[in-house]
Amino acid sequence: MTLDELQEIAQQEKEERKRVSCRINVSVAAGCLSLHSDKVFEILQSEVKKRGLEGSCKVKAVGCMGLCAAGPLIRTEPQHTYYRSLSPERPEVLSAIIDNLDSKPVPEFALSPDLPFFAEQKRIVLENFGEIDPERIEDSIGAGGYEALLTCISNRSHDEVVQEIIRSGLRGRGGAGYPTGLKWSMVAKAPGDQKYVICNADEGDPGAFMDRSVLESDPHRVLEGMAIAAYAVGATKGYIYCRAEYPLAVKRLKIAIRQAEKLGLLGKRIGESDFGFEIEVRLGAGAFVCGEETALIASVEGNRGVPSPRPPFPAYSGLEHCPTLLNNVETFANIAPIIQKGADWFASIGTDKSKGTKVFALVGDVVNTGLIEVPMGIKLRDLVYKLGGGITGNRKFKAVQTGGPSGGCIPEQFLDMNVDYESLNSVGSIMGSGGMIVMDETACMVDVAKFFMDFTRDESCGKCIPCRVGTTQLHGLLERISEGKGRMEDLEMLERLGAMVKRTALCGLGQTAPNPVSSTLKYFREEYVRHIEDKTCAQGRCACSKSPAATAVN
Amino acid sequence: MPERNQYQVKTLTIDGKEVCATEHQTLLEVARENAIDIPTLCHFDGLRIGACRLCVVEVKGSNKLLPACVTQAQEGMEVTAHSPQLHEFRKLIIELLFTERNHVCAVCVSSGHCELQAMAQKLGVNHVTLPYLHINCATDGSHRRFVADHNRCVLCTRCMRVCDEIEGAHTWDIIGRGINARMITDLGEPWGASETCTSCGKCISVCPVGALVEKGKSVSEMTKPNLLPYLLQMRGEAQ
Numbered sequence: 112m113t114l115d116e117l118q119e120i121a122q123q124e125k126e127e128r129k130r131v132s133c134r135i136n137v138s139v140a141a142g143c144l145s146l147h148s149d150k151v152f153e154i155l156q157s158e159v160k161k162r163g164l165e166g167s168c169k170v171k172a173v174g175c176m177g178l179c180a181a182g183p184l185i186r187t188e189p190q191h192t193y194y195r196s197l198s199p200e201r202p203e204v205l206s207a208i209i210d211n212l213d214s215k216p217v218p219e220f221a222l223s224p225d226l227p228f229f230a231e232q233k234r235i236v237l238e239n240f241g242e243i244d245p246e247r248i249e250d251s252i253g254a255g256g257y258e259a260l261l262t263c264i265s266n267r268s269h270d271e272v273v274q275e276i277i278r279s280g281l282r283g284r285g286g287a288g289y290p291t292g293l294k295w296s297m298v299a300k301a302p303g304d305q306k307y308v309i310c311n312a313d314e315g316d317p318g319a320f321m322d323r324s325v326l327e328s329d330p331h332r333v334l335e336g337m338a339i340a341a342y343a344v345g346a347t348k349g350y351i352y353c354r355a356e357y358p359l360a361v362k363r364l365k366i367a368i369r370q371a372e373k374l375g376l377l378g379k380r381i382g383e384s385d386f387g388f389e390i391e392v393r394l395g396a397g398a399f400v401c402g403e404e405t406a407l408i409a410s411v412e413g414n415r416g417v418p419s420p421r422p423p424f425p426a427y428s429g430l431e432h433c434p435t436l437l438n439n440v441e442t443f444a445n446i447a448p449i450i451q452k453g454a455d456w457f458a459s460i461g462t463d464k465s466k467g468t469k470v471f472a473l474v475g476d477v478v479n480t481g482l483i484e485v486p487m488g489i490k491l492r493d494l495v496y497k498l499g500g501g502i503t504g505n506r507k508f509k510a511v512q513t514g515g516p517s518g519g520c521i522p523e524q525f526l527d528m529n530v531d532y533e534s535l536n537s538v539g540s541i542m543g544s545g546g547m548i549v550m551d552e553t554a555c556m557v558d559v560a561k562f563f564m565d566f567t568r569d570e571s572c573g574k575c576i577p578c579r580v581g582t583t584q585l586h587g588l589l590e591r592i593s594e595g596k597g598r599m600e601d602l603e604m605l606e607r608l609g610a611m612v613k614r615t616a617l618c619g620l621g622q623t624a625p626n627p628v629s630s631t632l633k634y635f636r637e638e639y640v641r642h643i644e645d646k647t648c649a650q651g652r653c654a655c656s657k658s659p660a661a662t663a664v665n
Numbered sequence: 666m667p668e669r670n671q672y673q674v675k676t677l678t679i680d681g682k683e684v685c686a687t688e689h690q691t692l693l694e695v696a697r698e699n700a701i702d703i704p705t706l707c708h709f710d711g712l713r714i715g716a717c718r719l720c721v722v723e724v725k726g727s728n729k730l731l732p733a734c735v736t737q738a739q740e741g742m743e744v745t746a747h748s749p750q751l752h753e754f755r756k757l758i759i760e761l762l763f764t765e766r767n768h769v770c771a772v773c774v775s776s777g778h779c780e781l782q783a784m785a786q787k788l789g790v791n792h793v794t795l796p797y798l799h800i801n802c803a804t805d806g807s808h809r810r811f812v813a814d815h816n817r818c819v820l821c822t823r824c825m826r827v828c829d830e831i832e833g834a835h836t837w838d839i840i841g842r843g844i845n846a847r848m849i850t851d852l853g854e855p856w857g858a859s860e861t862c863t864s865c866g867k868c869i870s871v872c873p874v875g876a877l878v879e880k881g882k883s884v885s886e887m888t889k890p891n892l893l894p895y896l897l898q899m900r901g902e903a904q
Contacts, residue, residue: 398842415839420714420735573820573839573846575716580761583844584795591796604794611757614730615718 112375113383114261117252124253133168133212134188135159136241140175140327141359142320148183150199155185158202158209168212174328176241178228179481186241187212193222193229227497228479233460235468236444237484239329245363248370251331257371259450260335261382263342272343273299276446278454280466285311285402285439286517286543287619288465288532294436297426298344301434306346308337308388309430309437311407312353312360315399316515317566319546321470322440324482326353326360329444330367334390336443338377339450341388344436349388352407354395364392399516399570403618404429404437406572417572418618439544441470461487465531469542475512475549476503485530492526495549506551510634514543516563516570517623519630520556539630541623555652556635557642561589563627567620578621581612585628592639595646595655602639605632677742679722686738693720693733696746703746704755704784707821708734709871711897712830717821719755719784722746730754752788759790764797765844767816768874775875778888781819782874800844807857810880811869815847818876824848824868831896836862848876 128134137143137152149172156170176184181195187208194208197220207217224230234240243250251257263272277292298306310333314322325333337349353361368390371377379387393411400406401416408430410416429435445467449457458466465487471494474480478500485494495501495508502508510520519540521528528534532542550559568582588605591597609625616622632639642648648656675686679701686695696703707717714735721730725743733746745751762768762781770776785791802815825837825848836859840849850856869877870889 400842420716420732422736568843571843573841573843575718576758576761576819577718579820579843579846580765580798583798584761584764587796587798608757608795611754615721615754615758617716617718617732 112261114258114265117257117261117376120249120252121255121258124249128253131167131169132189133164135168135170135209135212136173136176136186136188137170138174138176138182138184138241139172140324141357142175142179143183144359146183147199148197151183151185151197151205154199154202154205155209158206162209164209168209172244172246173242174240174245175237175324175482177232177237177482178222178479180479181222181481184241187216190216191224192216193224194220195222196220228481228483228500231493231498232484233468233486234484235448235457235460236325236332236441236470237328237482238448239332240324240482241328243329245328245330246366248331248367248374248376251329255451256331256447257335257376259447260338260342260376263339263450264382264384264386269299269343269345272339272450275450275454276343279449279457280454280461280464281442281445281449281457282465282532283439284441284445284469284544286514286541288542291438291442294426294438295340295343297424298346298434298436301427303434305348305431305433306344307430307433307435308341308344308346308349309407309411309435310337310349310351310443311402311404311437311439312351312357313395313402313407314357314440314544315354315402315570316517316544316546317563318474318548319472319515319544321472321482321545323357323360325440325444325470326357327363330360330363331371332444332447333364333440334367334371334377336446337390338381338388339446340436340438340443342386344434346436347387347389349390350411350430351390351392352395352401352411353392354397356397361392361394368392398572399566400572400618400620403620406618407437408435417574418620420617441545462529462531464533465542469530469545471545471547473499473547473549475547476506476551476554477501477549478503487531488529490526491521491528491530494530494547495526499549502549502551504551506553508549509552509554510550510556510559512540512548512550512559512627513546514541514623514626515546516566517541517619517626518543518546519626520550520559520634521630522634524634539626539633541626553650553652555648555650556631556638557589557593557648558650558652560628560631561586561593564589564624567624571620571624575615575617575621577612578616578618578624581608581616582621582624584608585612585625589628592642593648593653593655595642595653597639597643599640599643601643602632602636675738675740675742677738677740677744679744680746688737690738691734692722692731692736692738692742692744692746695738696733696744701746703733704788705734706780706784706819706873707823709823709827710894712823712826712871717758717819719758721751721754723748723751756788756790759785759788760793760795762819763790763793764795765800766802766818767799773817773875774878774882775817779875780873798844802847805850805856806880807855808859808862808864808880809857810864811856811866812878812880813848813850813856814876814878816876817874818848819874820846820848821873822848823871823873824877827867827871832863832865832867834861834863834865837868 281291282288406418425435470484564586568586573579720733723745805813829835850859
């Protein structure tokens with residue numbers, strides 16, 4: 112398919128869109144699906160049919176709309192109104208929505224698009240979310256999909272593409288924030304006839320679902336980003352390493368790959384050029400450590416998913432010892448817009464060192480839990496109070512945990528800081544892949560630290576001693592404290608052991624595993640002391656508050 | 666192997682001592698050549714890398730500690746192999762091993778010939794401050810000549826590597842992850858039932874602790890001859 116042919120399909124799609132005056136977009140991403148949005152979709156469709164409105168009103172299955180707290184969600188056009196918490200068990204509400212498509216929205220369930228949750232976002236990665244049908248490639252093409260890829264192939268040299276990404280200032284969205292352009296340029300320059308591009312879709316942080324939503328709602332965007340990367344670095348084969356716990360994402364990815372291959376947008380001779388790129392999906396078997404790049408590559412090769420020391424870096428010696436470019440889902444999803452709108456446009460968003468936007472999974476004790484995309488450098492307070500709508504039950508804010516098991520807890524005193532890579536690092540947390548867990552005053556920080564330590568202890572691969580035994584011992588100490596059996600010297604031991612694990616562990620999992628402990632110890636030390644000295648958990652979350660000793664003290 | 670004239674000689678310092686290295690030489694190799702002792706546990710000359718992390722060193726300009734066993738020497742590197750902090754880390758790593766499984770020397774057949782014991786003595790680990798985990802592992806005595814006591818195992822994977830890389834049998838492997846990782850023979854069958862094991866005894870000779878031992882040997886007989894350099898040399902000459 113050539114660029115002209117692609118634009119023709121896009122034009123047809125746009126005209127088709129104009130033809131229908133009303134549209135009802137129903138979210139069929141995993142969150143809404145679990146609340147039976149597929150049934151809502153069917154009811155809406157049959158109601159439209161009953162009224163004989165098929166010609167003018169289209170009910171469409173689309174991807175995630177973001178506001179998980181209010182699912183299943185739909186959006187009606189031209190009203191541009193969201194409807195929340197719909198249920199197939201209340202078909203009368205659905206009927207009313209259809210009946211009022213031309214007039215005022217049904218008040219009880221309507222949500223205005225002017226709500227800060229929607230209005231304060233800046234969408235690049237999530238641009239097509241809630242707009243396109245993730246299982247129809249034509250819909251994606253209608254929204255500009257694959258145009259950037261074909262433009263690159265026909266009009267730009269490999270090096271120009273790499274330079275564009277370097278100039279954009281995009282940094283890896285997987286967690287560490289390594290400059291994407293630099294990585295591309297390393298792989299492009301690495302000697303070797305065979306090169307690979309791998310997409311890391313092994314999202315495993317507790318409370319994070321950004322990558323899943325992207326794959327479920329706009330899979331073509333990721334495929335296009337990978338293909339552009341392959342063109343830029345000279346790769347011919349790509350893998351998407353997706354965890355098997357994401358069956359819907361895997362299904363939609365496979366559909367998307369097949370559709371793209373059929374149209375000649377993937378496979379051999381893309382855009383009728385000499386450039387060919389094939390993508391295969393590989394499933395992860397549930398090990399968190401396989402999100403670490405060397406472990407991921409080992410797993411793709413069919414070996415035990417354990418990390419190995421770097422150097423050599425995958426950019427020089429990765430999959431089958433060939434130069435390998437490994438980026439995260441969200442990173443790839445940023446590529447097509449950068450190519451289309453230019454590096455300068457992208458670099459104008461965000462802060463000095465953190466460009467563009469970041470997708471966050473805002474979860475925990477906030478009113479508006481869900482998926483958001485905001486410019487880098489936004490105030491943490493705005494995230495929690497404006498977009499998040501504040502703390503549930505009007506309780507008091509206590510901390511926000513970013514970066515999953517590798518991150519830390521940020522206390523109230525830093526609410527006014529900017530959310531970017533450097534600022535988060537400076538307070539002992541990390542950007543991570545984008546999980547953001549808000550905790551209210553009822554959260555116990557010892558309990559939180561214990562939860563994450565239990566996670567890393569369980570997910571440690573066991574290859575190196577510091578991580579294998581260190582995380583187990585750290586968890587044991589935390590458990591002892593939470594049971595009211597801790598001693599004051601345990602706190603010192605947590606710090607000493609944590610520092611050792613951080614410095615000596617083999618891979619990122621171990622090196623960052625003590626972060627939840629060290630950050631809570633730093634900002635909430637008093638809480639640890641109360642558990643040890645008074646043998647009570649003020650929040651009643653830990654075992655010590657239920658023990659006979661605690662009752663005696665009380 | 667590259668030709669000798671292709672070698673490029675690098676000069677660097679380890680603990681302030683000026684040393685030189687050939688291309689592809691690791692920091693550990695260079696240090697040992699120059700009588701600088703870097704502690705190791707999983708490393709074994711002739712086998713590929715493990716991951717005990719005892720050999721981590723500081724390299725000026727890198728904010729990460731680098732394992733000497735795999736880091737290649739580079740021109741101008743300034744390496745610190747011994748510092749109070751590294752010593753503290755190494756002690757703690759050994760301490761962690763002692764807490765993990767049962768390493769009670771008094772009832773171990775390898776006492777006196779044990780690398781873990783020797784390392785603990787060398788680093789001055791004379792007591793354990795962390796709680797003992799003493800995870801309960803099985804003992805496999807099904808093999809005609811050998812015993813595997815997993816309670817003594819430190820998961821250095823030397824047995825797995827020597828079995829795979831030298832003997833070519835790959836009888837040993839790992840099952841499970843994290844603290845639940847265990848060495849297994851074949852697909853978890855008893856060692857005695859293994860169809861791949863050639864009973865060559867190489868795993869016994871490389872095991873640093875008392876996890877793999879010969880049946881019927883007393884403590885004083887448990888010296889382990891190191892056949893590996895000899896085997897590798899013979900193999901090299903045959904090729």
